[in-house]
Amino acid sequence: MKSKKTIAQGLVNRxxxxxxxxxxxxxxxxxxxxxxxKRLKLIDIIQSxxxxxxxxxxxxxxxxxxxxxxxxxxxxxxxxxxLNKSI
Numbered sequence: 266m267k268s269k270k271t272i273a274q275g276l277v278n279r280x281x282x283x284x285x286x287x288x289x290x291x292x293x294x295x296x297x298x299x300x301x302x303k304r305l306k307l308i309d310i311i312q313s314x315x316x317x318x319x320x321x322x323x324x325x326x327x328x329x330x331x332x333x334x335x336x337x338x339x340x341x342x343x344x345x346x347x348l349n350k351s352i
Contacts, residue, residue, distance in 0.1 A: 279324070280323060280324030282349065283326060283348070284321060284323060284324030286347070287321045287324070287326075287331075287334065288321055290338055291321065294338050294339065294340075296338060297314075298314040298315075298321070299314045301334060301337060301338065302317055304338075305333060305337055308333065308336070308337065310330070310333055
């Protein structure tokens with residue numbers, strides 16, 4: 266059985282991958298946090314620019330918000346290989 270420390274480290278590594286992936290997709294789409302916030306509001310998801318910045322920085326984000334952000338950034342799919350390469 267894996268120790269709690271090993272499991273926690275695995276989650277931290279995944280959060281880093283999510284962080285890098287979101288930052289890359291945002292940069293490729295040339296979007297500001299303000300614009301993402303406005304687009305999310307159009308689908309009834311309220312996230313401030315500051316809150317989004319923090320979530321992009323830490324990678325700590327719910328799956329539903331992750332996919333909502335990708336949706337408003339007009340991402341049509343998520344390639345898990347790309348996500349895993351985000352180290």
